[in-house]
Amino acid sequence: MQVDKGLVRELAELLKETDLTEIEVVDGERRVRVARQFPAQNAVVTAPAPVQVSAPAAAPAAAAAPAAAAAPAEADLSKHPGVVTSPMVGTAYMAPEPGKPPFVTVGAQVKEGQTLLIIEAMKVMNPITAPRAGTVTRIMVSNEQPVEFGEPLLIIE
Structure with missing residues (x-):
């Protein structure tokens, strides 16, 4: 081809x-x-x-x-120790609704259990929460981006 x-x-x-x-x-x-x-x-x-x-x-x-x-x-x-991966296939949303500020940005301090983003799968909004407290050092997905199971979403250090 x-x-x-x-x-x-x-x-x-x-x-x-x-x-x-x-x-x-x-x-x-x-x-x-x-x-x-x-x-x-x-x-x-x-x-x-x-x-x-x-x-x-x-x-x-x-x-x-x-x-x-x-x-x-x-x-x-x-393989990064602070990586947060997608637990499902779906669409990532960085904010609670269109026009609202994102849940987190690079440099933000997060607490364990805090919502980082939402993944929509089969019309269900699934909050992805911080597995531990720390600082968001990298965000690897954008708003409305399709994500796969196990795909790195962001890093918390």
């Missing part, structure tokens, strides 16, 4: 300009999806995120190379 690098770059730029976290384009049986791993306000590196390209039969091989390159950085975060 030939990957249109120009299209991928154009989609990555569109993500950056619009502050979206994911975009997908479908053209017949060919599908190109570009997603950022970190929100723009928390990103350390401003390079475009890994790209997943899907098409019949050739999709897994095309997507494997970018995912493998991103794996070492993610693995380090998941």
Whole structure:
């Protein structure tokens, strides 16, 4: 399968300009999806995120190379002693409702049991609470971002 690098770059730029976290384009049986791993306000590196390209039969091989390159950085975060991971698949919400301030920000002091964010799964809002007291040193998800089971959400030190 030939990957249109120009299209991928154009989609990555569109993500950056619009502050979206994911975009997908479908053209017949060919599908190109570009997603950022970190929100723009928390990103350390401003390079475009890994790209997943899907098409019949050739999709897994095309997507494997970018995912493998991103794996070492993610693995380090998941082993951090203060990492808070997602207990479920769903959508992360950083504030109690639209337009309200987020539950926590980087540098915030949190108490054990304090709500850090909400994950919506099957129309149920599940509060994710601090497993211990400390300082939020890194937030790795953005508002309305889909999250997977075990995905690092934030770090409390």
